[in-house]
Amino acid sequence: KVTPNDLSAFWMPFTANRQFKQAPRMLVSAKDMHYTSSDGRKIMDGTAGLWCVNAGHCRPKITEAIQNQAAELDYAPAFQMGHPIAFELANRLVDIAPKGMDHVFFTNSGSESVETSLKMALAYHRARGEGSRTRLIGRERGYHGVNFGGISVGGIVSNRKMFGTLLSGVDHMPHTHLPEKNTFTRGVPEHGAELADELERIVTLHDASTIAAVIVEPVAGSTGVLIPPKGYLQRLRAICDKHGILLIFDEVITGFGRLGTPFAADYFGVIPDIMVTAKGVSNGVIPMGAVFVKKEIHDAFMNGPEHMIEFFHGYTYSGNPIASAAALATLETYKDEGLLTRGEELAPYWEDALHSLKDEPHVIDIRNIGLVGAIELEPIAGAPAKRAFQAFVKAFERGALIRTTGDIIALSPPLIISRGQIDELIDHVREVLRMVD
Numbered sequence: 488k489v490t491p492n493d494l495s496a497f498w499m500p501f502t503a504n505r506q507f508k509q510a511p512r513m514l515v516s517a518k519d520m521h522y523t524s525s526d527g528r529k530i531m532d533g534t535a536g537l538w539c540v541n542a543g544h545c546r547p548k549i550t551e552a553i554q555n556q557a558a559e560l561d562y563a564p565a566f567q568m569g570h571p572i573a574f575e576l577a578n579r580l581v582d583i584a585p586k587g588m589d590h591v592f593f594t595n596s597g598s599e600s601v602e603t604s605l606k607m608a609l610a611y612h613r614a615r616g617e618g619s620r621t622r623l624i625g626r627e628r629g630y631h632g633v634n635f636g637g638i639s640v641g642g643i644v645s646n647r648k649m650f651g652t653l654l655s656g657v658d659h660m661p662h663t664h665l666p667e668k669n670t671f672t673r674g675v676p677e678h679g680a681e682l683a684d685e686l687e688r689i690v691t692l693h694d695a696s697t698i699a700a701v702i703v704e705p706v707a708g709s710t711g712v713l714i715p716p717k718g719y720l721q722r723l724r725a726i727c728d729k730h731g732i733l734l735i736f737d738e739v740i741t742g743f744g745r746l747g748t749p750f751a752a753d754y755f756g757v758i759p760d761i762m763v764t765a766k767g768v769s770n771g772v773i774p775m776g777a778v779f780v781k782k783e784i785h786d787a788f789m790n791g792p793e794h795m796i797e798f799f800h801g802y803t804y805s806g807n808p809i810a811s812a813a814a815l816a817t818l819e820t821y822k823d824e825g826l827l828t829r830g831e832e833l834a835p836y837w838e839d840a841l842h843s844l845k846d847e848p849h850v851i852d853i854r855n856i857g858l859v860g861a862i863e864l865e866p867i868a869g870a871p872a873k874r875a876f877q878a879f880v881k882a883f884e885r886g887a888l889i890r891t892t893g894d895i896i897a898l899s900p901p902l903i904i905s906r907g908q909i910d911e912l913i914d915h916v917r918e919v920l921r922m923v924d
């Protein structure tokens with residue numbers, strides 16, 4: 488019999504470090520901004536689940552869409568067959584996508600979207616007779632999911648170290664987080680755009696004719712909310728263009744309103760060639776991912792004879808009817824409630840609230856963009872991540888779900904949060920900072 492104390496039944500203990508090896512906190516229901524814990528307490532969701540429940544929990548429109556679709560058409564093969572809901576969804580997604588991104592490929596998760604994007608990049612170059620372009624470039628502290636391509640281009644040592652050489656032909660650029668210059672910066676930092684020039688160094692080393700794509704999270708989320716300096720993404724775009732390298736944005740976290748714009752591409756005014764999404768596409772309530780791709784790239788790798796699929800890649804559940812219906816209802820909710828741009832309106836309030844924690848104990852940096860925030864704590868010597876983890880435990884006891892990554896507290900509430908609830912969330916954090924060792 489498996490009980491909540493049987494660690495092998497849960498995901499977290501497999502992936503997290505030692506101090507997380509304990510019974511998970513149990514959540515039994517949710518509504519809008521709150522969870523209810525198994526001991527009957529109301530817990531404010533300060534993280535939108537895992538950065539995904541952007542419209543808040545158990546929204547009736549989304550729930551009903553799932554129920555109705557499950558009763559109407561539960562499954563249709565994603566290969567040689569289709570159903571209208573997936574096409575409707577693709578069109579609605581293209582409507583809100585950055586200009587030029589007019590094809591959508593469905594997956595079931597962020598990790599799958601990442602793999603799909605990397606394969607698309609290789610397929611594109613091969614279809615154009617540039618099959619030597621196979622090298623992929625990621626970044627230090629980048630997170631791109633847990634599959635082999637994603638951990639290869641990713642830059643998190645704990646995800647990589649067990650798996651030997653991973654994909655060959657991968658290089659990493661440095662991350663852009665410069666604490667010595669940008670601490671307590673409000674919004675986008677000023678320093679570090681020149682770090683994009685590292686791509687030129689890699690081109691010099693390997694020659695552009697070997698490089699397929701660069702993949703970056705516009706704002707690195709899972710490694711602690713690392714915001715690119717002003718001009719960095721523009722510079723990266725220009726170098727990619729100069730050398731015929733595709734630029735992939737991993738917008739699994741930043742997509743669907745998190746920064747106060749539909750996508751980070753809109754926020755920074757830089758359009759990638761391929762855009763990877765998941766999480767918020769279906770409000771996180773049902774597995775779904777979507778990879779957006781520019782027409783010319785799509786057309787290059789899909790140009791086989793009519794009865795053949797040139798880019799042979801897909802999943803049994805790609806564009807699953809129930810997931811598609813959930814995603815359509817999610818997009819309607821975002822539209823009806825203006826959620827894709829609500830973060831823009833709330834961002835100044837959010838920024839002030841976060842930065843009011845500046846003088847609290849242990850705080851060594853605060854970062855914010857859109858409706859994302861990070862509070863970085865001074866690690867306890869010899870016990871990395873312990874202090875932030877204590878904060879997480881105490882916050883949960885007080886009634887707030889926050890997230891930690893190393894000694895960084897990350898916040899990303901549902902986009903429906905009110906100003907009063909922002910104050911409440913930040914006050915929880917303030918109180919726990921005063922309680923930890």
Ligand code: PMP
Pocket residue numbers: 595596597598599601630631632633704708709737738739740765766
């Ligand atoms: N890319 C990024 C930027 C992510 O933040 C995540 C998940 N946190 C992923 C990819 C992987 O998504 P999933 O867990 O849905 O596979």
